[in-house]
Amino acid sequence: MGQRHLAIDIGASSGRHIVGEVIDGRMVLEEVYRFENGLIEKDGHLCWDMDKLFKNVVEGLRVAGERGLVPDTIGIDTWAVDYVLLDADDHRIGDAVGYRDSRTQGVRDLLEKQHILSFDEQYMRCGIQYQQFNTCYQLYAQKAEHPEQLASARTFLMVPDYLNFLLCGVKANEYTNASTTALVNAKTMDWDNGLIDRLGLPREIFQPISMPGTVLGTFTPEIAERVGYSAQIVLPATHDTGSAWLAVPARDEKAVYLSSGTWSLLGCELRSAITTPASAQANFTNEGGYEGRFRYLKNIMGLWMIQNVRRELGKETGALPSWGELVKAAEAARTEGFAATVDVDQPAFLAPQSMVSEIRQACREAGKSVPETAGEVALVVYDSLASDYARCVQELKELTGTDYTSINIVGGGSNNAYLNQATADATGLPVFAGPTEGTALGNLMVQFIAEGAYPDLESARRALKDSFEITEYQPR
Template identity: 40%
Template sequence: MRRVAAVDLGASSGRVMLGSVGDGTLELSEIHRFWNGPVRLCDTLHWDVLHLYHSMLSGLAQAGPIDSIGIDSWAVDYGLLDTSGRLLGNPIHYRDSRTDGVMEKVLERVSAAELYEITGLQQLPFNTIYQLAAEGLLGQAETLLMIPDLLGYWLTGEVGAERTNASTTQLYDVRAQAWSSELAERVGVSMKLLPELRDPGTVLGTVLPDATGLAAGTPVIAVGSHDTASSVVAVPAADERFAYISSGTWSLVGLELDSPVLTAEAREANFTNEGGVDGRIRFLKNVMGLWILQECQRVWGADDLPALLREAAGAPPFAVLIDPDAPEFLAPGNMPQRIGEHCRASGQEPPQSRAAAVRCVLESLALAYRRTLRSAQTIADRPVDVLHVIGGGSQNELLCQLTADACGLPVLAGPVEASALGNILVQARALGEPLPDLGAMRALVRATHRLRRYEPQGKPADWDAAESRVFGTR
């Protein structure tokens, strides 16, 4: 039996999870959960990465004897080290406004078509390449480390870049599976900033003596350090005809493929080709997730989500709909007010109750999933028989049922802690557990975790009409 610790950092909370993996066994328990979120200092939105590091150490200290540690987090954000290996400043949050208008300036130097041909990435204004174009400390920096690589460096003293997270920077050649020196040069990023790449399952180093308070010599293993890459490892799929939604603050909607899809059709539809574990490609699109609802709850001061969902389930369907990916929903703020303004701008009466607002958000998300999934199947020429919803959103029964209804597919919901499970499975394989491929890992998840199935209900024509209201006719 292997006992390993997964440090799993999401965009709103972090956790240290203890995993036990053995013959027919895959168990997970939460050791320590802690807050994570934006911190505004003057006019800039930061991550409090020192708080994350301290919280990670506190959780690992409670885990007891462990065989290894793995770290995963959200993508695109980074820390910069100086020539002495010191952090130049707290990493800036991807929702910060510093990248406003930057993408357009970069695209004057490298066209969107050229960028996609090399990186295969969805155009998002906060991609790492655009953050670096707006970076004020670049001239002082010696090394760029993505968030999991930064925390791993502090644990071990070893510098490197794990591939699945590197693939989200828009500086990574998705076909060559290497940094693109040509692209870096054209956008003014020195190659010296970009560390040597390492694969999931690589031992990146061992815990330093004395510096952390942890047992020195414990291996730290590079997992699928982009949390979605770890989540997709734990999709309990029985064959290849599946789609997934990694559902949390963001929703990542997509397919798992053997090679990237770099066609003009894929680029125009704004799909991304991100690296996955074992060289797979996560062909997906970022859809605004439960962030909108989370911000509504914050403004309302409403902690009782189950009660809100019960009320929303009884609200009239399709009364009010929004485009959840509209730019006004990206930054923190008064989301109920923004929903009202969005509705008025589209000729709709704003929701008149919290239940109506929740129904609006969830139905609109389900419509975005439907549109994205159908487009992915067409572009990749990959039929889908079942849709797996993993992550925290798999507990939202109303959203799962609406997703099944909208997509016309059975939804299998769970596991909830998919990213931590994927993290743990990659560690266990690196330590010698007989998990030779993703199929074996997924079979173990199916055998040890209960899933909930949602069958499509309602009338497809109603969803057709609703999609037309929000996105127009195709």
């Protein structure tokens, strides 16, 4: 009998524990625990509650055992760029400030104005697109605000690295997440000491980089006692997009990948990074992937916009609308002739007080029809995303010289039939939607391969098509 594995998949708004097994060559999943996550305001910053987050990680492990689903291995994936610092006694220093915090505003301009580091040079070395919340800017902002914290730091761990450390006591920086810091050299796939020195950061806090598939360790005795068993920790692609990328059942090498969730990550898989000036200008990123691959992609605001719209509507009406109701309302607005799109990557949409108000203001400033009803607002979001996807696919074609044949959508957004069809229509390419649990699946696939259930990634990807439903949308 094969082994049982557990993916702990944590996003910005929720997390879940999903058990996975390979039975007769097919992947079988079962969710055992789910919890909420989110930023809290503390001392003027938006922060992650790391103690609560770890408590939920442990509770989910305990529940899995209680249900008789004891895993042989576990893997953790989370969002990217955020981190914690530890002192000489391995205690956290300060708070785990989140990427939606405003502390990094203006850092890039400051670095260039003071001739410390230009983005062009940084991109040429690490290939990571500019985002104001990149880890390198967060560290520089923290050094400016709290120099004493960097001075006392002995360890830098990204969020999944820190959770792994609490479970097994081993410190390591996993490659796919480390690459998003914009401090890892795209050629050597290791820390770029030159960049670290230029930013005045302490080199000794960065841990050895470990690749996905590495067996990190086993639960500490304390954790084993709390959950009722011990298990090995296998590093998946700890960056959730890196895991989601693995679960794309691409039909050929000319497939566009789209991980659709809070963020939309659109791009392709490459064996070497593209760090040309044209790539930098287009703001595409070269994030590290499984087996040294590169996820060449662009970050797009994604379903974050409609998630906020939904919350606002729930507060206004006292009843949270379902996703299906929002889609139906958007379709009705389209039938009635409403049409408007906005640039979804405007900074105003990153952490607004009111997403609905910002969408209306963006339409107003662009001279577009201003959405009034919930359906019209939802339609603006969906059509704007589809329009942006089409633009990014064209940029991708120009940068890679590849004529793409399809778009493969994984993640929660793959359930949105309206957005999937709109994407096919806007890009002129067939869309293959599914599997939904892309990130957790990619996490588990690394564990399956480590076990020997599949000999390699290609075999695991072929098994996806036999294990999960894939829905096709043809352009109209």
